[in-house]
Amino acid sequence: xxxxxxxxxxxxxxxxxxxxxxxxxxxxxxxxxxxxxxxxxxxxxxxxxxxxxxxxxxxxxxxxxxxxxxxxxxxxxxxxxxxxxxxxxxxxxxxxxxxxxxxxxxxxxxxxxxxxxxxxxxxxxxxxxxxxxxxxxxxxxxxxxxxxxxxxxxxxxxxxxxxxxxxxxxxxxxxxxxxxxxxxxxxxxxxxxxxxxxxxxxxxxxxxxxxxxxxxxxxxxxxxxxxxxxxxxxxxxxxxxxxxxxxxxxxxxxxxxxxxxxxxxxxxxxxxxxxxxxxxxxxxxxxxxxxxxxxxxxxxxxxxxxxxxxxxxxxxxxxxxxxxxxxxxxxxxxxxxxxxxx
Numbered sequence: 001x002x003x004x005x006x007x008x009x010x011x012x013x014x015x016x017x018x019x020x021x022x023x024x025x026x027x028x029x030x031x032x033x034x035x036x037x038x039x040x041x042x043x044x045x046x047x048x049x050x051x052x053x054x055x056x057x058x059x060x061x062x063x064x065x066x067x068x069x070x071x072x073x074x075x076x077x078x079x080x081x082x083x084x085x086x087x088x089x090x091x092x093x094x095x096x097x098x099x100x101x102x103x104x105x106x107x108x109x110x111x112x113x114x115x116x117x118x119x120x121x122x123x124x125x126x127x128x129x130x131x132x133x134x135x136x137x138x139x140x141x142x143x144x145x146x147x148x149x150x151x152x153x154x155x156x157x158x159x160x161x162x163x164x165x166x167x168x169x170x171x172x173x174x175x176x177x178x179x180x181x182x183x184x185x186x187x188x189x190x191x192x193x194x195x196x197x198x199x200x201x202x203x204x205x206x207x208x209x210x211x212x213x214x215x216x217x218x219x220x221x222x223x224x225x226x227x228x229x230x231x232x233x234x235x236x237x238x239x240x241x242x243x244x245x246x247x248x249x250x251x252x253x254x255x256x257x258x259x260x261x262x263x264x265x266x267x268x269x270x271x272x273x274x275x276x277x278x279x280x281x282x283x284x285x286x287x288x289x290x291x292x293x294x295x296x297x298x299x300x301x302x303x304x305x306x307x308x309x310x311x312x313x314x315x316x317x318x319x320x321x322x323x324x325x326x327x328x329x330x331x332x333x334x335x336x337x338x339x340x341x342x
């Protein structure tokens with residue numbers, strides 16, 4: 001295992017001073033008392049600390065804050081992204097400023113959304129933050145171009161759109177493929193992929209992945225259009241599927257979100273004649289539900305690398321400050337998490 005790289009936070013701990021004091025010593029040593037300067041320098045020498053030039057350059061461009069815009073803080077993925085980004089930015093002596101855009105679908109037919117993503121882009125630009133991490137739900141090009149004169153380093157998270165920025169992505173197509181492959185391994189041949197229309201890029205990618213697995217493995221994939229993304233939508237879908245499915249045929253419910261899958265499980269709880277997973281299997285593709293001992297049946301789903309996505313986004317926004325920086329498109333894999341539902 002490689003040795004741990006010393007950080008400003010570690011320097012502060014060894015010197016017995018605050019992180020702000022170390023930052024002042026690095027940037028404005030004249031405001032730090034001589035005795036304190038000696039303690040900080042001693043800690044630097046002892047640890048072999050070398051300051052991050054990219055973080056220094058970011059601070060010179062604006063304040064020492066990095067803005068993070070997420071669609072909905074209730075979604076576990078964005079909680080983990082925020083946590084990873086916060087810890088990584090703190091290690092560099094930077095602050096993370098979080099904006100929750102409260103993105104929601106007000107209608108699926110026709111499609112209508114309500115959110116504050118663009119407003120928060122403007123807020124962070126006005127504050128001259130050092131960089132922005134933007135977990136977009138739609139094409140971010142126009143918004144980013146609008147603020148480019150105020151904030152240069154921007155990293156787009158969880159939305160795949162080529163542009164003048166770095167991207168950190170989750171492999172949602174892999175999630176769909178994993179779902180199809182896992183259900184095939186568990187002996188299912190008739191699989192209902194349950195999702196609303198492709199109103200968001202992750203849904204379209206999960207559908208594409210499930211289609212790919214079905215084509216390769218010979219699954220009978222039936223695509224069922226749900227009314228929405230949530231628990232009650234999953235209940236209604238499961239009730240209709242069970243009414244129309246051939247009697248006695250083993251089947252699986254593959255929900256594009258974990259909420260849809262949990263709704264299906266709640267219907268099966270009311271149908272004791274149907275055994276899980278012997279008669280009906282259920283799986284989600286979002287990784288948002290953290291199985292608890294109180295769950296009557298643990299849900300099979302995927303595990304998403306949200307924490308690492310946040311860390312990588314901070315690394316890239318720091319790299320964006322370098323003169324010779326080349327944009328990077330980073331796609332992180334998901335992993336399978338089997339529960340008793342399959």
